[in-house]
Amino acid sequence: MYDVIVLGQGLSGLLSAIWAKEQGHSTALVATGTGKIIQSTGVMDLIPGSEGGLNEWADIYQLSNMQLSQLTGAMEQFKALTKKLGYPYKGEIEKLSSIVTGSGHVKKTALYPETISPLPEEGHVIIVGFEEIVDFQPAYIKGNLQKARPQLAIDVLKIKLGNHSQRTMTQLDAARLLDQKEIRNNCINQIKRLIVEKNISQRDIFIFPASLGVENWKETIEQFSFELNAKITEAPGMPPNTTAIRLYERLKKEAVKLGVRFYADTTVTGCTIEGEEIKSLTIQTANRMTNLNGKQFILATGGVLGGGLDVTPDGLKDTALRLETDEKGELLHCPSNLYPVGASRGIQVTHNGITGGVFTLLSIYEMIGQLRQQMMIGGTRSA
Incomplete structure (x- = not known):
């Protein structure tokens, strides 16, 4: 019993x-x-x-x-x-935090994991998508986010996870790949190159799909933040959400x-x-x-x-x-x-x-x- x-x-x-x-x-x-x-x-x-x-x-x-x-x-x-x-x-119950979702909408929530950062009212945002993930479209997200936060300057980038992915992937698939340092390095190098090509000088926060590692999420967030010299946040969207997994x-x-x-x-x-x-x-x-x-x-x-x-x-x-x-x-x-x-x-x-x-x-x-x-x-x- x-x-x-x-x-x-x-x-x-x-x-x-x-x-x-x-x-x-x-x-x-x-x-x-x-x-x-x-x-x-x-x-x-x-x-x-x-x-x-x-x-x-x-x-x-x-x-x-x-x-x-x-x-x-x-x-x-x-x-x-x-x-x-x-x-x-x-997070705090007395003061809800504004976070961005995978559709680009802004919602207020009370508690959220450390992979998510509150969205600022103003500043420069860069939305990064992966070619292999079809349910996270940076241009679409930018349109919705710009309506919710008109004072934000927003750029969009798209990169590839690499030869390890030859099919349409979920965000969870991408997260498991990004547990690997070599794949993270490849992604970061692509982002840095695109930043130079687009002549983006200011960057306050990067928005990614909910895919920044599963077991090694902390290492992933810290590496992206350090290498890109900005805050990092995931934008949870359609399931399966790595944030929940x-x-x-x-x-x-x-x-x-x-x-x-x-x-x-x-x-x-x-x-x-x-x-x-x-x-x-x-x-x-x-x-x-x-x-x-x-x-x-x-x-x-x-x-x-x-x-x-x-x-x-x-x-x-x-x-x-x-x-x-x-x-x-x-x-x-x-x-x-x-x-x-x-x-x-x-x-x-x-x-x-x-x-x-x-x-x-x-x-x-x-x-x-x-x-x-x-x-x-x-x-x-x-x-």
Whole structure:
């Protein structure tokens, strides 16, 4: 029997499992797929699709003063974890940062990895694309960015990754190539040559697709910044986004390192409920059906986009535990030992189909506090 069983391995699931395990709980994670984190931009917004600040966010999500008081703790704990994992996040909740996306639009976000730098209001920007990557077009990006930042001077460059790439590539493919120093050197030399040819004297920040290394991202960013004598930023766009892949791979590795037991490629077909509590899950693997016993359960399967909720002619349905929901996808009768986090709380916490990353962090942090209290009251803590 596990102290905690987590359903889902997106951002909500992996983070829940890590923080539960850090509290000393024996933890298992059950997942059918990889989670929507790998299709995200890897940045943590307040309100997806909106530039609203902290007050508007609190109103939309109907947050209590108690929840708001926990926000700083959630942010700092996430920052501490990502720093420990070698992929630090930065940003402040009180003052959102403006970053550029892979389409050239400017958005405000609360937390972002060190591969991303805030976009200045004025100065000289150089957008660099790769011939092999078709979903990052510098000229198109320049048009959108110029509308959003008319005071910026913008130049565009296109370079080749080299003979190592003879096909259309994703940005993740390019990132894995740029882990290699010889390829970075070749790219930097091309950029320097084009700068001379175009007679570009000033350069404040270079914008690249989200492709500046996977394992060696820090070395890549530092080399590009030093050699080009300017700030460097990635512009996350269409998935797969390397910004999100880096986070996902590091969270997954940390969960395994801590001893979280993974039940991958596993389908939950139901659960056994006695009184007000879930006692076990019925799970199906490729070979057999089995019961998984637990004391506390975390529902981190996401909303409609994540597959945790299904849209049917009769309304929204929970796909994981087959529990009854209201018209917004919120569980009508939530068992006392089940904790929905992130988008699993229903579509009332999603905007444009997405749950703001900061709300996800807060809901997990809040849940871990509740879990700690319940386990201590029940005397069920174990290593």
